[in-house]
Structures are given as C-alpha cells and as structure tokens.
Amino acid sequence: MSNRPAVVMPGENLLPSDADVDALVRAEHGDPFAILGPHADGDGLVIRAYLPNALSVEVLDRSGANALGSMEQGQVPGFFVTRLLHPQPYLLRIRWAGGEQVTEDPYSFSPQLGEIDMHLFSEGNHREIGRVFGAQVVEVDGISGVRFAVWAPNARRVSVVGDFNGWDGRRHPMRLRFPSGVWELFIPRLQPGDAYKYEILGPQGVLPLKADPVALATEHPPGTASVVARPLDYPWRDADWLQRRKALQAYDAPMSIYELHAGSWQRADDDRLYDWHELAERLIPYVVEMGFTHIELMPIMEHPFGGSWGYQPLSQFAPSARYGTSHDFAAFVDACHQAGVGVILDWVPAHFPTDAHGLGDFDGTSLYEYDHPFEGFHQDWDTYIYNLGRTEVHGFMLASALHWLREFHVDALRVDAVASMLYRDYSRKDGEWIPNRHGGRENLEAIDFLRHLNDVVASETPGALVIAEESTAFPGVSKPTSEGGLGFSYKWNMGWMHDTLKYIQEDPVHRRYHHDKMTFGMIYAYSEHFVLPISHDEVVHGKGSLIDKMPGDRWQKFANLRAYLSFMWTHPGKKLLFMGSEFGQWREWNHDRELDWFLLEEPDHRGAQHLVRDLNRLYRTEPALHQLDSDPRGFQWLIGDDRGNSVLAWLRRDAEGRPLLVIGNFTPVVREGYRVGVPQEGRWQEIFNSDAACYGGSNVGNGGGILAEGTPAHGEQYSLQLTLPPLGVVILRPLG
Template sequence: MSAGTISLDRGALQQLSHGTHADPFAVLGRRDDGAEPYVRAVLPGAESVEVVSRDGKQVFGALKELEGSGVFEGPVKSVDPYLLKIRWPGGTVQETEDPYSFGLLLGDLDLYLLGESRHFELAKALGANAMTVEGVAGVRFAVWAPNARRVAVIGDFNAWDSRRAPMRLRQPSGVWEIFIPRIGPGERYKFAIIGHDGARLPDKADPIARSAEKAPGTASIVASSEPYKWSDERWMAERQGRHAASAPLSFYEVHLGSWMKPDGREVDWDFAIEKLIPYVAGLGFTHIELLPVSEHPFGGSWGYQPLGLFAPTGRYGSPEDFVRFVDAAHAADIGVVVDWVPAHFPTDAHGLYRFDGTSLYEHADPREGFHIDWNTAIYNFGRKEVQNFLIASGLHWLEEFHVDGLRVDAVASMLYRDYSRKAGEWIPNQYGGRENLEAVGFLKHLNAVVRERAPGAITIAEESTAWPGVTQSTEEGGLGFHFKWNMGWMHDTLHYMEQNPIYRQYDHDGITFGLVYAFSEKFVLPLSHDEVVHGKGSLIGKMPGDAWQKFANLRALYGIMWTHPGKKLLFMGGEVAQQREWNHDDQVDWASLDDPNHAGVQRLIRDLNRIYSAEPALHARDAEPAGFRWVIGDDRANSVFAFLRLGEDGQPPVLVVANMTPIPRHGYRIGVPAAGFWTEALNTDAGIYGGSNVGNGGGLETTAVESHGEAQSLDLTLPPLGVIALRLG
C-alpha cells in the first residue's frame, strides 16, 4: 500500500470518521495485514502525524490523512514500539504512545469474577485506574455496557472528541476497555455511547468513578491510585467491640453543608476535621452519621438521589480529603457512618438511567422500575450484575475509606413491591405476593458479604414496617442487619410529646407500647433529619406550652430517649434546641447558644452521652428483655413512668422516673430492688440545664417501706416535666 490511499472499504472509513465503528482495535494501531507494516490512527483536526521511536530519535514513517476524514495512515519501517508525534493547529506538538498498540487489559480472573458477578473490588477492574502498562504510565478505562454498539472515552485529554478513543469490547462480559497513555489522576472524563439501536446517547459519567467533578459539573475524574497511609490501626482492631449490641452507641447525624457555614471559607473535609470532629467528641457522641456523601447531582436531595456510588461528592473536596477526615475521626475515637442509598437513583441524562440504551441498572417496566414518589429509577435487584455493583459500592466505602457503617436508606421501599403504589400499579412476585423477593435476596447477600469482608463494620436499616427479622442473622432467616431504626418508637414518642400534658393521660400507651416490641430487633432510636423538614418544624417547636414548658418537655424527651433501651441518634441542631426547621441552605442556629436555655439543652446532651456510656445498665443489655423492667407503667392519672435498667450481674441498676406533667410531685414512693443510697445521676430539671432545680439533692437512702413488690423504697421528689435517673451506690 502507499500512503494516502484508502486501504479500508469506504464504509469502515466513514464509520471511523463519524465515530461509529464498533471494533476499532481491528483496524487501528499498527497493522501487519498488508505488504508492509503500517499504522492507522483517528486524529481529527491534526495537521500532521509522524510515527517515531520511543526515544524520539528515529522517524519510522509519516501518516497521511485519508480524504479529509480525520483518519491517518501510512507505512512504517519498524515494528518496534513507537510514539505518535502529532502536530495540532497553533503549533502544539504532542508525543504519545498509541492506545491501539496495547494488548488486552483486563485479566482472566477479573473477567471471570465479572462474569460471575462476584467482583467485590469492582473499582479496581472497572472505572478509571491509573497504572503502568508495558512500562508506560497512563489510565485504563473500563465500563460495563453490554448492549452498546460502540463506547468511547472522552475527556480533556482528547478534546471530548468521541471519534478519538473508541474502546474494545470484551465478550462475553460486556465490558469495554482502553488504555490511554500519558494521562493520570485529575483528568476529567465521560463515556460516549452508541446504543444497540444506533442512537447516540447523552454522554455518561462513569458508574464506578472514584472521584467526580464538583456540581453542577457532571464529569468523572480519574482518582489517585496511591494507597493512603492509615494511622487508625488501634481503632480498626477495637471496632468490633465498640459496635457490639452491648456497647453504647450514639450517632450525631450531620448534613455537612449546612452544619456550619464559616465566614469567607468553603465547607470542606478540612473544616470538618478542624471543627466537626472536636465538637462531636466534646458532646460525647460515639459516631458521626453523615447524610449521603456519595456524588449526587442535586444538592436539594441532600444526597438521597446519588449517581456516583463509589465517589465522595466533590462538594467537600477530593476522595483523599475524605479519607483524612475518617482517619482523623478515628484518632478522636469517633466512628463514621454514611447513609447509603441502594434503593433507587435519579434519571439525570448523564447517569445510570438507560445507561447503554437499555434498562441496564433499572427495571424496564415502570411498575417495577420507577418510584412514583421520588421520580427515580428502581434498581433491578434480580439482575446479578446490579447486585454486584451495589455490594461492591458498599464494600468500597467500608474497605477503601474505612467507613465504620452503612445506614441503608429506604429499606421498606425495597422490601415491598406495592410500596406507595395503588392497586394495578405494581407486579406481584412469582407467588402472587407483595414481597420483593429479589430485594430480600440482595439485602441478605449484602449483609453476609459485609460481615465476611469488613469485620467490625455495621449495617443499619432504615425500615419503617414490621418486617420480621431485620436484625436476625441470615443463617436464621433474617435480613442480617446489625441494627434497625425504631421508627415506631419515634412516631409514638413524638406524638405523645406533642400532647398538652393535661391530655397525656389519654395517650399513656404512646410511651409504654414501644416496650412491647423493644427487644424484637436490635434498635436505634432516631430523632433524625426527617422529623425536622417538610413543614414538620423543629423538635422544640413540636413541644406544647409556653417557652419554659417547651424547653422542659424537650429535655424530658431526651431524658426518656437516652434511658430507653436502644442506641441513640440525634440530628444536628437538636442538641441546641434549634427553633426553626432545618434548611439545607443555611446552618445550625449557633447564635442561639447565647441563650442559657439553649446552652442548657446542649449541656444536657453532653451529660446524657456521658451517663449513657458510663452506666452499663443503660446500654449493656439494650437488646435483651432482661435489661429492662417496668416499676410503674400504669400511673395514667399523673403521667408518671418508672422503670429499671439492668446490666450484667454486679453492675448497679439504674432507676428512671419521668413526670410528664408540669406539676412537681413530692413524696412519690417507688420500690427498688436493693437497699442503700441511690445517687441521682441525672435530673433534666437541673438548673444547669435551664430547669427549676426541683430534685432529690443528689440522691437519697432507701427506707424499709414495702412498695411495688420490693421490701424497700425511695421517697422521691419528681420534678415538673422532668426525668430523673438514680443509680444504686
């Protein structure tokens, strides 16, 4: 052949020129199928192209453009490794290895695991990975798009020109791959995909991207492949014990972007290291729980409509910055839990929706694949590749970022096929029932893999129904979660607290009913962000009465919560009795702490966390019926409740008494199981919290007066709208 002649049939030339050729590795690069070796490249806009030796000292040949097509080819006099020396308009000269000179990239093991949908280190096989191939530094791109006709990687490195880097399809995996030399971390990129019907799709962000452009940008970013040097060995070694059902766990729930907005400084992970971690540690919380920090296109979704399940959002910094935040939290003995959303995803054009022109990640039938309430697509949990994608995402946060737990969002919407649907709007399962058996299988698989691969990490279900066995082991037929949010407790308790104290006697069961099922699961008691948005007002805004009574009621609510069986979760702002509803565009009302009443609530939260951790009776048997005993559960007329929290043998019991009326009660006798001095460890009406300082002078001795089936009793003063806790000894 001679340079400038068309060695391709005209159809193939047009396909290369127009960016529609389905098998570029069959026609590009160095070819040895003619009388002499030649090189062919697609470089639209180039002024000239030479093929030179790797050291740049020899010219192997010059390539000519074929009929203005952007396709260059020409003979070369060597079969040694080569560079393309490209002259672009304006005099820019680029020297680079030819992407089409490299062989197959993904190994047999990767392809096997991908084929089996058990590749739990998916981000190391797919996505963008900076690496060295055949002695050349660059980035390997790989993406699953089995029904695409053609896929190309586009980015700043090739002027976002979809003709220049079409990828190779590896069958039968449906994965497309290419190695782009001489680029590295920090490069922006997307995938240009032609669907099975020949239609060009909107450019797609990488589903496995480990870094993403800051919103409103939608490009993926090549992340660093350098391993982080962790300093949390002690924490990781102790984590399993810290996360036991018998351990004190209290979560401070945070939306970082609206926690605090410093003047003249952007909120980022460095700011969180500097301010958030010491604050949470000072309040005595054991964990920070972050509203979703996976990459998401719309900030107003608070992260609950994510598209980048492997990438921390670029809003707060790089993935390396997030890793440093987690490491710093562990150094301060604070765990990090992230809200994680495997239930659904938004339908933004650059995301997962109809990723390769078909319903790849979601169900095709809207009765299964579209969430009416949230206008989102529902994952097809019955597809093994989708299960692999989601489980690998969860593991990525646990293994790569050392996150300590996943709070799995919207579990109820996953478990029921008719969730928020009317008759005729949903498809029954194979047995005619409403249970989503594929989602059940996915959740069990997820939890089994997490327990195996991330020992000490926890999964927490936000599940609002009575689905049985959410925290039961998968071996026993349960879903396998470590903990479940107790939404029933939250609903009933808040409803009770909203009542005028005069009428609480008629809603007495709002407090007692929760103990009927308190040990059916391993529970977290949540007062979460969901209770202070969408017109629900703030927690203190829900409390009845004048200003004094509102604060007293809120303090009593916290007293009941921290002494009730179950782990604790409080959304930011609750600890300062924020008056207004949460606004994700604003910040917590920190100025309110100038008011002693607000500061008193914050001090109470700190003391509650301290007492909760210090008293084994308040946490050691949270999930065991033997850890709780009613003393008085039927005093409706006075709206008084009294119960014992019990630890293991030898651990002092704690008596909790709540007076939910504004009337102080003197001489209220309560039987206790042991004689001696009972120390008043907590009084939510104490003056230091903003209360009226009615109490028992720090504690009192029992008297030999029989009461409530006990031989001895305490003659107590019950503060108005107050909760007291007394420890034996």
Template sequence: MTEARNYGLGDSAAVAALVEGRHGDPFALLGPHTVDGRRVVRTLQPGALGVELIDARGLPVAELRRVHDGGLFAGIAPDDAAYRLRVRWSGASHDTHDPYAFGTLLADDDLARMADGSHVELFRVLGAHPVTLDRVHGVRFAVWAPNAQRVSVVGDFNSWDGRRHPMRKRVPSGVWELFVPGLLAGARYKYEIWGADGSLTQRADPVALAAELPPATASIVADPTAFHWTDGDWLRRRGALHHAGSPLSIYELHAGSWLRGKNNEELHWDDIGERLIPYVAGMGFTHIELLPISEHPFGGSWGYQPLGQFAPTSRFGTPEAFARFVDRCHEAGVGVIVDWVPAHFPTDIHGLAHFDGTPLYEHADPREGFHQDWNTLIFNLGRNEVSGFLVASALAWLERFHVDGLRVDAVASMLYRDYSRKHGEWVPNKYGGRENLESIDFLRRVNQLVAERHPDCMTIAEESTAWPGVTQPVDQGGLGFTFKWNMGWMHDSLDFMTHDPIHRRWHHGEMTFSMVYAYSEKFVLPLSHDEVVHGKRSLLGRMPGDEWQKFANLRAYYGFMWGHPGKKLLFTGGEIAQPREWNHDAQIAWELLDHPLHLGVQKLVRDLNQLYANTPALHAWDSDPRGFRWVIGDDAEQSVFAWLRMADGGRTVLVVSNMTPTPRHSFRIGVPEGGRWREALNSDATEYGGSGVGNEGERHAQAVRAQGFEQSLVLSLPPLSTVMFVAD
C-alpha cells in the same frame, strides 16, 4: 479508497463508520496490523494536519498518509520496534503512544466475576485507573455498557471528541476498555455512548472514584492508593464498640450545613473536621453519621439521589480529604457511619438512566423501575451486574475509606414491590406475592459479606415496617443487619410529646407500647433529620406550652430516650434545641448557645451521653429483656413512668419521667434493693435551665413495700422531667 486499500482498508463502509464515530470495534482498524507481510500502523486523528511515527529517541521513522478526509492516517512501520505518534495540529504538535498498540486489558476472570455479580472489588477493575503498561504510564478505562453500539472515552485530553478514543468491547461481558497513554490522575473524563436506541450521550463513569464539583458532571481520574492511613489502632479495637452491648450514641449530620463559611459557602473536609471532631468527642457522642456523601447532582436531595456510588461528593473536597477526615475522627476516638442509598437513583441524563440506550441499571417496566414518590429509578437487583455493582459500592466505602458502618436508606421501599403503589401499579413476584425477592437476596448478601470481610463494622437499616428478622443473622433466615431504626418508638413517643400535658393521659400507651416489641430486633432510637423538615417543625417547636415548658418537655424527652433500651441517634441541632426546621443551605444556629436555655439543653445531652457510656445498665442489655423492668407503666392519670435498667455486674438504674408540669413530692417508688440511690441526672436541674426541683443528690431506700418491691424510695419528681438514680 485506493490509497486506503494499500493499507488494508478496503472495506469502505467500515472506514466510514470509524471516522463518523459509529464503529463498534476500533481495534479491528486502528493500531498496528500486518498487511501483505508489512507492518501497517493506522490512527484516527480528526483535525490533525499530519502524523508521523517516531522512535524511542523521538526521531521520525515514517510519515503516515492521510487516507480519509475524516482524519484517518496510515503508513508502513519500518520494523517491529516500539513506536510513538507525533501528531501535528495547527500551531502545535504532541507526541503520544498509540492506544491501539496495546492488547486486552482486563483479565477474563475479572470479567467473568463481574458478569455473575461476584466481583466484590469492582472499583479496582471498572472505572479509571492510573497504570503502567509496557513501561508506559497512562490511565486504563473500563465501563459496562453491553448494548451500546460504540463507547468512547472523552475529556479535555481529546477535546471531548468521541471519535478520538473509541474503546474495545469485551465479549460476552459487555465491558468496554481502553488504555490512554500519558494521562494522569486529575484528568476530567466521561464516556460518549452511542446507544442501542441510536442516542448519543456523554455519561459520567458509574464507577468513578472522584467527580467534578456540581453542577459540572464529569468524572475525575483518581489514584485509589494516594492516602496514607494512621488509624490502625482504632481498626483493631473498633469491633468491641459496635456490638449490641456497647454504648452507641450517634450524632447525625449533613456535612454541608453543620458549619458554613463567612459567605455561607460549604466548607472543606479539613475545615469541617477541625471544628466538628473535637465538638462531637467533647459532647460524648461515639459516632457521627453523615447524610449521603456519594456524589449526587442535586444538593436539595441531601445526597439521597446519588449517581456516584463509589465517589465522595466533591462539594467538600477530594477523596483524599475525606479519607483524612475519617482518619482524624478515628484518632479522636469517634466512629464514622455513612448513609448509603442502594434503593434508587435519579434520572439525570449524564447518569445511569438508560445508560447504554436500554434500561440497563433499572427495570424496563415502570411498575418495577420507577419510584413515584421520588421520581427516581429503581435498581434492577435481579441483574447480576447491577447487584454486584451495588455490593461492591458498599464494600468500597468500608475498604477505601475505613468507615465504620453503613446506614442503609429506604429499606422498606426495597422489600415490598407494592411500596407506595396502588392496585395495578406493581408487579407480583414469581409466587404472586408482594415481597421483592431480589432485594431480599441483595440485602442479605451485602450484610453477609460485610460480616465476613469486615466483622467489626455495622450495617443499620432504616426500615419502617414490621418486616421480621431485620437484625437476625442471615443463616437464621434474617436480613443480617446489625441494628434497625426503631421508627415505631420515634413516631409514638413524638406524638405523645406534642400533646398538651393535660391530654397526655389519653395517649399514655404511646410511651409504653415500644417495650412490647423492644427485643424483637436490635434497635437504634432515631431522632433523625426526617423529623425536623417538611413542615414537621423542629423538636423544640413540636413541644407544647410556653418557652420554659417547651424546653422542659424537650429535656424530659431526651432523658426518657436515653433511659429507654436502644442505641441513640440525634440529628444535629437537636442538642442545642434549635427552634427552626433544618435548612440544608444554612448552618446550625450556633448563636443560640448565648441563650441559657439552649446552652442548658446542650449540657444535658453531653451529660446524658457521659452517663450512658459509663453506666453498663443503660446499654449492656439493650437487646436482652433481663435489662428492663417496668416499675410504673400504667399511671396514665399522672403521666408518670418509672422503670429499671440492669446489666450483669452493673449497678441498677431507676429512670423516672414526670410528663406533666405538676411537681410531685413524696412520691413513693419501689426499688429492688436497699441503701443509697444516687441522683445521677435530673433534667430539671438549674444548670440545664430547669427549676431546680430535685432530691438533694440522693435518696435512701426504706423498708416500705411499693409496686411489688420490698424497698422503696420517696422522691420529689420535678415538673416535666426525667430523673435517673443509680444504686450504690
């Protein structure tokens, strides 16, 4: 240590800790320091043969001496001029600026706002960012790990050696930072963390903007400003498309299984977009909804167990490719919604679990922090930094990628502390109740910030309970979502449809009960991916009867759905009546469109979307009780349903569903006005694969009283059908 003392390294324990990768403050030893009036430079280069200082021209100015066999070098710099390091290895050498010659990187204000959870642009502060400091190009790294004993950034650039680039800890925030000169976008990296519990792990960056293709797990340095957007016109007008009175028809899909390559491989965003975007636009859907595209380790989770809350999965290409996909959707007039998962995260060792050797992102108590249904960990939303991390993630998808809405997954599991838990398996809140107060505050904050910063965007809740006020504004005591999935309608109506028509009379209320609460929230009617997996069968597979009846039932059901108040959501494959369950490892069975019955269902969905979008009565008062009136709601014996849809200034629509295979001729139904009623859609039309029973395109009202109306129509109700009439 005599040699080391000459360079101000008299603390042998500190030197040993540094070279062994156990020192928590590398800047105290490395970089330039003043010792006895001299400028001393120290650098740790394990495995190097030698190190010298070079000037701006690349000329040597001083040779550093090896002061420890672990690769610690030190020497005297001749002046205060800028220097670089020339490191000699066996058979090679490289020149680099000294990472430990740079001062602190992150502003105190950024760190303070991160600590109190108020930093809504966290992805601009934490993570890996190409920057230029003192005219030196490189990458600035920053990660929150307050309880770690040491954090290093590792990657190909340092042979994944955690001794090479230990980071500076900023107190009291617990953020570790380091500038690595010469590094460029595209570099792979992780953080090597010596945890509070003595563990040594390599972790992906929680705020990475890009990641490796799984099963590889490294993060990738990305440039957040790399894409040039051209969707300004869409952004200016999209607000008019997202309010409660707009027609909203959502095509839900999994990007990896809508279409696949010749060898069943997943396609790139560019290839997906080339086929998907014109298809969706041609089908009349207003939006696509993507199952979670945040980076996730296990493909079989469909994205619902994410680790990269800020990074689009690399399975389909780069972040720039996803941005280009969204831009192309907007160019075609198609909105983009992404599923976002703030409820839980997986336990993978490269992820967030026990991140710094303590339960940092999750609750310490498994009664609060472990989700028994999914074997995942639950975010500790009572911690400012964790709540702020997720808030920033939500906003980042809207800001970085111009997505038009977030569908928030598993909201019910967040709202209740006893969700899917038995007595003794959960911890009450501070008032002794079951409500998760921290999650409630978090969801309100997300929705409030979205409303303030992006009022033209939507948030949609998957919430399966009767929690009140999900779509009420936050300032009125609600959670503040734009829309909520109507899980009750979905469960009840699907159950009704699975029964043989002869038994439907006993389940009649399952089709009418939804109108009891239809205006308690702003609803989306979801026929989602969850309904065509895990042995539930496909939608077509759940319909009773022979082949013709199955298709007729499904067509009638779609007509019923599009005529019912509420925005629409249909999972991919439903529009072609795919008979098998959805398989995320295979594409949709597009070859079915060679079969007239499948093609007929596709045509029906297209026409339903067109009628829905062009008829204000079918959407404008979705959330206003003035927009709906039962005409026949109690005919359980015949399983006939009839109702009116209305809107201010719009033409009234009569919707009639006959849910038995018996055609009903000369069926009188009351209407509120006389004149001609045009048969705008008939699910039994031959072009859809039906029997062709209909009303010759129109019916004229007669002055005969029926169902409380002075006028009425005499109709032919096709078997297993929904027919819509528009008053002219």
C-alpha cells in the same frame, strides 16, 4: 536495510475497506481495534490511526529520538496509515492546529482486563469494581496512563471523551469485551484531574454524554463530568481504632450517634462550605466534647442536586467534590478514628435520579433500572429503582458498599429506604405494581441482595456494621441470615420514634389518654437490635424542629425537650440525634444554611446542650444503660400504668444485675412523696436530674439522694418516697 515506511498508494492492501472507514468517520464502528493500531503484515507492521482534524502524523521510535517516517492520509481526512518494514514499539507525533502532541498509540495495547475480572463481574461477585472499572491510573508496559472500563452491553459503540480529545467521540472508541458487555481502553499519558465522560451509541442512536458509573472523582456541581482520580494512597494511622472497633460497636456497647449534613452543620463566614479538613478541625472536637460515640453523615456520594441532601446520588464510588478529594475524606475519617469517633455513612441502594448524564437508560436500554415503570420508577421521588435482580447491578452495588468500608475505613453503612426495597407495592396503588414470581408483594431480588450484602460485609470487613432504615414490620431485619433474617446489625426503630413524638407533642393535660405511646415500644423492644432515631426526617417539610414540637410556653418547651431526650437516653436501644436538636434550634433544618449557633448565647439553649453532653457521658459510663440493650434482663417496669399522673418508672440493669432507677414525670406538676419500689435498701444517689438549674430547670429534686424505706411497693421489698420535678426525669443509683 532501511526501516522507513513504505509510501501508501491507493489500492494497496494497507487500506481497510471503505465501509470500515465510513463507520469510523460516523463513529459507528463497534470494533475499532480491528482497524486501528498496529497489524502484522508479512514481515512488517501496518499502522493505522484515525485522528480527525489532525494536520499530519509522524511515527517515532519508542525513545522519541528517531523519526521512522510520516503517515499518509487514507480514504478520508484524518485517517492515516503507514507500514514499517520491521515490527517495533512506536510513538505518534501528531500536529494539530494548536500545537504538537507526542504519545503512544492507544490502539497498540492489548486487552487490559483479565478474564477473571470479566467472569466475576458478569456473575455479580466482583468485590473490587472500584479498583478495576472506571478510570484507573495504571502503568502498562512501562507507560503511564489511564485505563477506562465501563459496562454497556447493548451499546453499538462507546468512546471516552474529554478535554484531551476535544470531546470528540471519534477519537477514542473503546474495545468491547464479549460476552461481558464491558468496554475498555487504555489511553497513555492521561493524568489525574482530567475530566471525562462516555459517548455511547445505543440501539436507537447517540445518547447524552454519560458520567462514569464507577467514577472515583467528579467535577464540582453543577459540573457533571467524571474526573480521573489519583490512586488513594492515604497513610492511615487508625490501626488501634480498627482493632478495637468490633467491641466498640457490639450490642453491649454504648452507641450515641450524631447525625449531620456536612454542608450545613457549620459554614465559613462567607457562607462557603467547609472542606473535610476544616470540618475535622471544628466538628471532631465538638463531637468529642458532647460525648457522642459516632457521627452519621447524610450521603456524601456525589449527587447532582444539593436539595436531595445526597439521597439521590449518581456516583456510588466518589465522595462529593463539594467537600474536597478522596484523600481529604480519608483524612477526615482517620482524624475521627484517632479521636475515638466512629463514622457512619448513609448509603442509597434503592434508587437513583433521572438526570440525563446518569445511570438511567445508560446504554440506550434499561440497564441499571427495571424496564417496566411499575417496577423501575419511584413515583414519590421521581427516581429510577435499581434492578438488583440483574447480577451485574447486584455486584455493582455490593462493590460500592465494600468500597466505602474498605477504601475509607468507614465503620458502618446506614441503608436508606429499605422498606421501599422490600416491597414491590411500596407507595403504589392497586394495579400499579407487578407481583413477584410467586404472586406476592415482596421484592425477592432486593431481599436476596440485602442478605448477600450483610453476609459479605460481615466476612470481608469484620467489625463494620450495616444498619437498616426500615419502617415496616418486616420480620427479622436484624436477625442473622442463617436464621432466615436479613442480617442487618441494627434497625432504626421508627415505631418508637413515631409513638413517642406523638406523645410528647400532646398537651400534658391530654397525655393520660396517650400513655401507651411511651410504653408500647417495650412490647417489641427485643424483636430486633434497635437504634432509636430522631433524625433529619423529623425536622423538615413542615414538621417543625424538635423543640418546636413541644407544647406549652418557652419554659415548658425546654423542660419537655429535656425530659424527652432523657427518656430516650435511658430507654433500651442505641441513640441517634440530628444536629441542632441537641441545643434546641427553633427553625426547621435548611440544607442551605448553617445551624443557628448564636442561640447558645441564651441559657436555655445552652442548658439543653449541656444536658445532652451529660446524658452521653452517663450513658457511656453506666453499663446498666447500654450493656443489656438486647437482653430482657436489662429492663424492668416498676410503674408503667400511672397514666393519671403521666409518670413512668423502670429499672435498667447491667450484666451483673446492678440497677439504675429512672423516673419520668411528664406533667408540669411537682409530685411530692411519690413512692417507687426499689430492689435494694440503703441510700440511693440522684445522679441525674433533667430539671437541674444547670440545664435551665427549676432545680426540684431529692437533695442528691434519698434513703430506701422498708415499705414494699411495685413488687419490690423496699421503696423510695421521691419528689418528682415537673416535666422532668431523674436517675438514681444505689450506693454500696
């Protein structure tokens, strides 16, 4: 019996209703699989395809070697239909004006996402959204292609568009998975590198083309399309690092973080941005030589506007195309780990930009953001605020965090703008915010999200950290959730930063009136697990660079810088320093220019850099400077009240009680015979002096060491009579 298709005649039951066809033509049909593709017809098979602008369509067997017959045009141009007498797999040979295409029929494939995926997504607990949603390169029934899945519950129709279909939303409308609101479609023979977006018909009409919220790759800005990424099959070689990571990032470990912007640390001679491989070749040796334990990258998730520095990202799963591919970024992280350097990413779950191709009004409704502007719009940044109380959004952001930690082996996430997440009235006037269900100002949904995030990260990526940039007095930010805290590993100590910077900017003659700015931080030093941050925020927007904040002439500015950094490195808390501050860059940071590396030709800039290098080495090798960061036993004031001389002295101790003595003189006056009590007799060796000539100082000090006298002072049985260098910090260690 012949298996040639029957000839389609008007009026036969092979044709769908005119209303269905009209809906396809107008791209308004919400269930294309009900019309298109193969449908059983008695013993045979009806095949329908809507291919606008196609000249003709032929049905081939699955091998492509044998023609089964031509499809006939139905009610409208581009709508084709035929009937096979016997059901069998088939291909479509489509003739376009520009050539011929042979492909499987996308509408011949069954639903792709499992019910468990749908259930987990809907309840906000799908931990692997980045491996399931978006554009996934997969093989279905032996056919390679790309499976698309996107959440748009209020859309009337969603289509995948790209170069592969002429950006025509009529060509590839998707299947709705009810009740999850997820749309999916497998398009055979698509490949990595294909650009795409979603065309969405919302309740009020067709929306601007939308980028994929779960895109794993994107076009290079200013392009805004998502890109099909090849699966990340990077051959990791960092098993040793991951095994040791928990100990290396523990509360008793040294953590010295170099914060940087990947696009402006260094650039090529032609001002081109380095890619991840070029950065690895230059940045990692520098970080290792400088003694930093970690780097912290300002957000590298794809973002439309470079001037946002990444803090307004739209692709929470895609590394920016500015620096290369996902594989390139994985190789960068791997190289860092093999060099013994941890990688922290800034991550932004608080808000997102309003670009038309982004998450805002995604399906014609406020889907990712709160609907009311008093909740959903951030006035300071002109951004939308994530509605983390919606389970799908909660799960989306949770999966984003895990994506970076698991797929790219990132060691920590620094959560940006936590304060704006915690409070509904953040930066709002009275009458411009909506209270929570109890009438309070706390954002209960965001708080629940942060607690859940921290618990999930702790259980699913052991040894990884989550760090809060949080500027208020919200209690228990770094306390375990089991004790009522938010569960972060560390919190940025913004109060310490503001106080100490205010102090160091004062003319030394006035510092006696601000002495408490340097001591107040110890009042609450153990209320949280702290990172001491001198970040990019302190060297932009007219605030001046770190060196430029310092008072006095050029020599005093550098001496103040060295003294301040020495104070920071000897104070309890992990350290963070923004790039350029380590060598005293004069100008404010500009994201469009590389750092002023030429300054290192000058001795005082080079001296500041060497000081930071030596502070890092001392910090890492002296347990007293890091081991008891979270334990009051690790710190003891000796002199905290000498405001008249602007002198501070304290002991740092390790877990065995062994002390280091730190003395800071924050005036440009040499102080001879200054007595400081110490707990041990014998000789004390001067192991560090910020005024050393090798750092650009005046070389005032104590000849390498001094013998303790039996004269009690400051509650101790012994004391030292020291020479304190001007605007200098010295560290001494007992011998024996």
